[in-house]
Amino acid sequence: MVATRETAAAVRDVEQYKYGFVTDIESDKAPKGLSEDIIRFISAKKNEPEWMLEWRLKAYRYWLTLADEEPTWAKLHFPKIDYQASYYYAAPKREKLASLDEVDPKLLETYKKLGIPLLEQQMLAGVAVDAVFDSVSVATTYKKKLEEMGVIFMPISEALQKHPELVKKYLGSVVPYSDNFYATLNCAVFTDGSFVYIPKGLRCPMELSTYFRINEKNTGQFERTLIIADEGSYVSYLEGCTAPQRDENQLHAAVVELIALDDAEIKYSTVQNWYPGDADGKGGIFNFVTKRGACRGKNSKIMWTQVETGSSITWKYPSCILQGDNSVGEFYSVAITNNRQQADTGTKMIHLGKGTRSKIISKGISAGRADNTYRGLVRMGPKADGARNYTQCDSLLIGDKCGAHTVPYIESRNPTATTEHEATTSKISDDQLFYCLQRGMKQEEAVSLIVNGFCKEVLQTLPMEFAVEAQKLVGISLEGSVG
Amino acid sequence: MSLLEVKNLHASVAGKEILKGITLTLEPGSVHAIMGPNGTGKSTLSNVIAGREGYEVTKGEVLLDGKDVLAMEADERARAGIFLAFQYPVEIPGVTTSAFLKTALNAKRRAAGQPEIDAMEFLKLVKAKTAVLGMPYDMIKRALNVGFSGGEKKRAEVLQMTMLEPRVAILDETDSGLDIDALKVVSEGVNSLRSPDRAFLVITHYQRLLDYIVPDYVHVLANGRVVASGGKELALQLEAEGYAKYLNTAA
Ligand SMILES: Nc1ncnc2c1ncn2[C@@H]1O[C@H](COP(=O)(O)OP(=O)(O)OP(=O)(O)O)[C@@H](O)[C@H]1O
Ligand SMILES: [Mg+2]
Numbered sequence: 055m056v057a058t059r060e061t062a063a064a065v066r067d068v069e070q071y072k073y074g075f076v077t078d079i080e081s082d083k084a085p086k087g088l089s090e091d092i093i094r095f096i097s098a099k100k101n102e103p104e105w106m107l108e109w110r111l112k113a114y115r116y117w118l119t120l121a122d123e124e125p126t127w128a129k130l131h132f133p134k135i136d137y138q139a140s141y142y143y144a145a146p147k148r149e150k151l152a153s154l155d156e157v158d159p160k161l162l163e164t165y166k167k168l169g170i171p172l173l174e175q176q177m178l179a180g181v182a183v184d185a186v187f188d189s190v191s192v193a194t195t196y197k198k199k200l201e202e203m204g205v206i207f208m209p210i211s212e213a214l215q216k217h218p219e220l221v222k223k224y225l226g227s228v229v230p231y232s233d234n235f236y237a238t239l240n241c242a243v244f245t246d247g248s249f250v251y252i253p254k255g256l257r258c259p260m261e262l263s264t265y266f267r268i269n270e271k272n273t274g275q276f277e278r279t280l281i282i283a284d285e286g287s288y289v290s291y292l293e294g295c296t297a298p299q300r301d302e303n304q305l306h307a308a309v310v311e312l313i314a315l316d317d318a319e320i321k322y323s324t325v326q327n328w329y330p331g332d333a334d335g336k337g338g339i340f341n342f343v344t345k346r347g348a349c350r351g352k353n354s355k356i357m358w359t360q361v362e363t364g365s366s367i368t369w370k371y372p373s374c375i376l377q378g379d380n381s382v383g384e385f386y387s388v389a390i391t392n393n394r395q396q397a398d399t400g401t402k403m404i405h406l407g408k409g410t411r412s413k414i415i416s417k418g419i420s421a422g423r424a425d426n427t428y429r430g431l432v433r434m435g436p437k438a439d440g441a442r443n444y445t446q447c448d449s450l451l452i453g454d455k456c457g458a459h460t461v462p463y464i465e466s467r468n469p470t471a472t473t474e475h476e477a478t479t480s481k482i483s484d485d486q487l488f489y490c491l492q493r494g495m496k497q498e499e500a501v502s503l504i505v506n507g508f509c510k511e512v513l514q515t516l517p518m519e520f521a522v523e524a525q526k527l528v529g530i531s532l533e534g535s536v537g
Numbered sequence: 538m539s540l541l542e543v544k545n546l547h548a549s550v551a552g553k554e555i556l557k558g559i560t561l562t563l564e565p566g567s568v569h570a571i572m573g574p575n576g577t578g579k580s581t582l583s584n585v586i587a588g589r590e591g592y593e594v595t596k597g598e599v600l601l602d603g604k605d606v607l608a609m610e611a612d613e614r615a616r617a618g619i620f621l622a623f624q625y626p627v628e629i630p631g632v633t634t635s636a637f638l639k640t641a642l643n644a645k646r647r648a649a650g651q652p653e654i655d656a657m658e659f660l661k662l663v664k665a666k667t668a669v670l671g672m673p674y675d676m677i678k679r680a681l682n683v684g685f686s687g688g689e690k691k692r693a694e695v696l697q698m699t700m701l702e703p704r705v706a707i708l709d710e711t712d713s714g715l716d717i718d719a720l721k722v723v724s725e726g727v728n729s730l731r732s733p734d735r736a737f738l739v740i741t742h743y744q745r746l747l748d749y750i751v752p753d754y755v756h757v758l759a760n761g762r763v764v765a766s767g768g769k770e771l772a773l774q775l776e777a778e779g780y781a782k783y784l785n786t787a788a
Contacts (some may be wrong), residue, residue: 483627484590484591485627486627486629488589488590488611489623489626489627489629490629490637490641491588491610491611491612491615492587492588492589492611492612492615492620492621492623493615493637493640493641493644493697493701494612494615494616494641494644494645494648494701495612495640495641495644496612496644497612499640499644500612503629503632503636503637503640504629504632506631506632507629507630507631507632507680508630508631509631510631510632511631
């Protein structure tokens with residue numbers, strides 16, 4: 055895989071945050087701040103249908119009523135965000151690209167640094183990339199091949215033009231506009247994101263992939279992803295994220311909605327490596343994301359895998375609503391926090407249908423002065439006969455100034471449902487470290503190996519090419535954490 | 538030049554002196570056995586040579602090819618060719634024996650300016666080495682030492698040694714926990730590594746091992762000192778008489 059190899063090489067070269075460069079491209083920005091006019095501006099820029107604008111405005115007006123309801127229940131500490139100080143729309147100038155040749159070479163250079171194979175000749179089979187740069191999806195590769203199979207994979211702005219009925223039917227059907235403070239804000243101002251529709255019975259033969267990058271200063275990124283797997287279909291989707299190194303905090307408030315119909319399966323993997331801030335906690339991304347999947351159909355399955363190594367703050371609970379009988383939800387998570395990073399992450403498994411099953415495997419690693427919280431909810435509804443959940447939360451501490459917390463909520467309204475919860479907290483022992491050093495490994499290499507071992511169960515659920523990259527990231531994000 | 542020299546080494550743990558002036562000289566190609574009662578400092582000596590933290594060297598020197606070993610970090614010592622087969626190998630959950638071996642091997646190769654080992658070549662090498670040690674090949678797919686039986690752990694230590702081909706190998710009771718057949722196989726593995734430019738320091742409680750790995754020298758360690766040295770017949774004598782007389786002189 056070209057992408058993987060390039061990325062791996064880049065990973066090896068750079069000591070700290072390797073994506074901390076800024077691309078110097080003229081961009082087309084809306085004025086700073088948030089108002090109905092800005093929302094109208096965004097919607098007009100995108101040439102959206104009227105109902106879309108109405109929906110945005112409805113969300114915005116609702117958001118205004120939430121002013122004092124920014125969530126505070128998570129174990130996170132950060133200064134109040136001034137939502138008027140951010141730009142809500144920033145597009146690289148020169149939009150409307152007919153082919154890849156028209157893409158700004160500087161942009162392509164950026165993608166190259168990120169290891170994304172955007173140029174056709176660089177691509178080997180297997181990954182179709184939709185790259186979102188700040189707010190606009192620049193180019194979608196592999197379009198044609200996918201189209202032939204009936205797969206729709208395009209920026210959501212384009213889907214709003216070409217498949218408005220599909221978007222209208224599903225958008226907001228899993229995460230409604232009134233869901234939570236950040237999701238509501240996203241509904242009002244989202245600028246782009248990916249749209250995927252897999253037709254009945256198709257096993258999508260390639261991984262679909264999006265790379266998000268925040269480049270502009272003071273921009274928030276509010277992408278919106280909507281994936282629909284029609285009956286009996288399968289898709290594996292991967293999302294990767296980076297942002298330049300800046301002293302100010304930047305907000306990333308995405309919403310991802312997944313819908314799996316009868317017998318369909320969606321596998322959604324994230325490798326999140328937003329800039330985490332410096333060693334003293336200055337700068338970095340606030341990653342406040344709402345991700346939720348609905349297993350609407352019987353025997354459907356949604357599997358979330360996340361590897362969260364970046365961001366100064368992560369607030370994220372990819373969840374599954376298990377509506378269809380015998381549907382399955384799985385959540386595999388690795389969250390690494392180092393220095394002053396904070397993460398409050400976990401999942402919600404909402405069992406509604408009969409015989410639904412869920413599995414949660416969470417691996418939290420804290421180092422430096424970081425705080426890492428697993429927060430998860432397992433709810434067994436009254437009709438969830440015979441539903442089952444298995445939860446395993448393991449925390450690994452490196453050093454003695456960091457914290458790990460496990461906050462499981464279990465609610466059962468069905469006596470035939472069963473839940474099982476296991477939790478462990480451990481430290482990398484001096485014995486393990488010495489053992490590795492005695493075999494010639496350097497300290498960092500040893501930590502990386504041991505931590506990778508600790509996370510193995512999760513990492514092995516990633517698509518192969520990305521597992522390799524994730525393994526390296528694990529090592530990099532813990533550099534300097536020992537000794 | 539001697540390969541490894543330990544000169545008047547004194548070391549303490551938690552303020553208590555354990556090694557009280559140890560001197561040993563390992564010539565290239567030689568095999569030295571160390572025997573001695575429980576708790577006299579044999580493992581401490583191995584750990585101090587290998588660079589484990591928590592030991593304070595208060596006096597003396599350790600030299601590898603004339604270079605000051607005590608000034609090196611543990612990983613540097615390992616890459617310089619010091620290998621310790623642990624008395625109690627630790628478990629590394631989630632890390633396959635194979636991944637561990639490969640990482641260790643590549644660390645060594647990188648230090649020597651060699652390229653990382655190619656996947657096929659690596660598998661071939663492990664296959665050959667596991668076969669020599671009578672280990673099922675599938676073992677390398679299991680997490681290192683996790684759930685390994687006592688004897689399997691010791692074999693895994695020797696497997697690592699044969700892969701890494703150290704200059705000085707310290708075997709800390711590698712024979713304990715091995716059944717009679719395994720003892721033979723593992724000893725053959727060790728013997729296959731014997732070479733004119735390599736030296737062994739074999740710590741054991743049983744003369745039986747020394748029937749297979751025949752030492753050039755046998756030392757008796759008691760109370761943190763080498764209280765007697767001799768040829769392989771010293772081990773036989775110890776077997777017959779025990780340590781009583783050395784404990785008296787050492788006290
Ligand atoms: N961390 C420690 N704190 C206190 N005492 C220690 C520590 N480590 C070792 N010792 C002591 O040092 C002494 C020497 O221990 P060592 O493990 O070197 O003995 P040994 O000769 O290898 O014994 P055995 O034959 O039983 O393996 C013992 O009395 C032991 O209890
Ligand atoms: Mg011992």
